Amino acid sequence: MKVLYEDNHIIIVSKGAGEIVQGDKTGDTPLSETVKAYIKEKYAKPGAVFLGVVHRLDRPVSGVVVFARTSKALARLNEMFRTGSVQKTYWALVQNKPQETETTLTHYLVRNEKQNKSYAYDHERPGAKKAVLDYRVIGQTERYHLLEVHLHTGRHHQIRCQLAAIGCPIRGDLKYGAPRSNPDGSISLHARSISFEHPVSHLPIYVEAPVPTEGPWQGVV
Numbered sequence: 001m002k003v004l005y006e007d008n009h010i011i012i013v014s015k016g017a018g019e020i021v022q023g024d025k026t027g028d029t030p031l032s033e034t035v036k037a038y039i040k041e042k043y044a045k046p047g048a049v050f051l052g053v054v055h056r057l058d059r060p061v062s063g064v065v066v067f068a069r070t071s072k073a074l075a076r077l078n079e080m081f082r083t084g085s086v087q088k089t090y091w092a093l094v095q096n097k098p099q100e101t102e103t104t105l106t107h108y109l110v111r112n113e114k115q116n117k118s119y120a121y122d123h124e125r126p127g128a129k130k131a132v133l134d135y136r137v138i139g140q141t142e143r144y145h146l147l148e149v150h151l152h153t154g155r156h157h158q159i160r161c162q163l164a165a166i167g168c169p170i171r172g173d174l175k176y177g178a179p180r181s182n183p184d185g186s187i188s189l190h191a192r193s194i195s196f197e198h199p200v201s202h203l204p205i206y207v208e209a210p211v212p213t214e215g216p217w218q219g220v221v
Contacts, residue, residue: 001034004207009073009200010066011035011051014209017062017186022053035067055081058157060172063090063191064209068199076199081154086196090149090159092135093188093216094168095178097145102136107165111156117175118157120165131155133162139220144171146220148192159189171216188216 002014015021015031023030036049052074054066068074080086107120108128121128132152139146147168149159157176163169164176170189172182182188195206211217 001031001038002210003038004064004209005205006069009068009070010077010198010205011039011069012064012066012194012205012207015057015062015065015191017060017184017212020059021056021065031065032067039069052077054078057191058160058187058189060185060187061189061191062186062209062212064088064194064207065191066194070200073199077196080196080199084152084154086194088151088191089193090151091138091190091192091211092147092149092159092163093144093171093220094147094163095144095171096168097140098135098137098147098166098168102134104132104134105162105166107131107162109155109158109161118155118161120161129153129155131158131162133159135163141219144188144216144220160187182216184214186212190217 004014005012013035020028020030022032032051032053036051039045040049052068054068054077057063057065068077108124109118109120109131110128111118134150135147137145138148160170160173160176169177170187172178173187174181190211191209193208198205
């Protein structure tokens with residue numbers, strides 16, 4: 001875990017691929033508990049440490065995660081994420097070159113709970129949720145293309161599903177059509193940056209997470 005920003009109300013960290021943000025049935029130690037332990041030790045906090053989970057990243061994804069350190073910050077951040085006033089930028093590595101170097105994608109996603117997977121359609125259908133994102137190609141190597149992605153909506157597996165729908169599955173993402181997995185079980189999707197108005201001080205916050213130093217990211221960025 002790398003701390004990117006912290007104050008009395010919020011803490012922003014860089015999550016490694018493979019970490020879970022919040023506890024699940026695997027029983028693995030979640031990032032939230034690691035952050036709590038860090039706060040307890042650094043500030044010699046007696047008793048339980050308050051930490052609010054504001055949003056999540058899929059387990060195989062790396063990058064920026066924001067936590068709230070006070071109930072006031074948690075309530076306000078929850079509302080900011082709900083209303084879309086938090087700007088998130090993602091980087092994705094894909095093998096297939098997109099037809100357009102820069103465009104907006106709009107799909108209607110249907111989530112299959114049993115498969116933990118979403119399916120993209122070009123038209124509305126029962127149970128579907130509208131999904132919108134922008135992407136642009138910002139780099140490439142002999143084998144991969146680097147896309148910068150901005151979300152307008154926050155749907156289940158949205159980036160993974162929408163890029164796969166245009167024939168550009170993310171490197172290592174077997175669930176959405178990548179030909180092979182990454183050796184470490186990650187997918188090459190990185191939550192690069194986040195920006196928002198501080199929930200208490202109202203100052204502008206902008207934080208970037210360093211790109212993973214291993215594997216296919218080298219030579220692309």
